[in-house]
Amino acid sequence: MRIYLQETGEFLFEIPEVDIGDICLLNQKHYYVVCVVHLVEKKAFVKQIEFKKNAVEKLFENHIICPYCSHELMDSWEHKDIGKMECGRCGSIFDYIREVSVSYSTYPDQAAEVIEIRRTR
Numbered sequence: 001m002r003i004y005l006q007e008t009g010e011f012l013f014e015i016p017e018v019d020i021g022d023i024c025l026l027n028q029k030h031y032y033v034v035c036v037v038h039l040v041e042k043k044a045f046v047k048q049i050e051f052k053k054n055a056v057e058k059l060f061e062n063h064i065i066c067p068y069c070s071h072e073l074m075d076s077w078e079h080k081d082i083g084k085m086e087c088g089r090c091g092s093i094f095d096y097i098r099e100v101s102v103s104y105s106t107y108p109d110q111a112a113e114v115i116e117i118r119r120t121r
């Protein structure tokens with residue numbers, strides 16, 4: 001199967017078989033995720049991704065972010081407070097937890113009475 005870069009159509013490499021969601025590492029340097037597969041034409045299209053096999057945690061982010069490929073879930077608020085998840089882009093499994101911080105705001109309503117004093121000497 002011939003593999004092309006989705007954005008440009010550039011031919012990248014050839015491998016026997018791929019499936020949508022597979023991650024390929026080319027020359028031990030660039031990672032690609034398979035996005036489209038044309039079985040009849042024996043070609044597939046990939047997107048280059050950042051991928052860390054030895055991922056580290058992502059802390060205090062605004063959305064759930066895959067620690068392996070940095071894919072950001074823009075619908076994070078729809079998920080439970082805590083859970084295990086399979087990344088929709090790279091297929092890696094990771095745990096997440098929603099952390100809520102509390103802040104306070106104030107709005108003026110009525111100022112306190114002030115005793116005005118004028119010294120004459």
Ligand SMILES: [Zn+2]
Nearest residue numbers: 066069087090
């Ligand atoms: Zn991922």
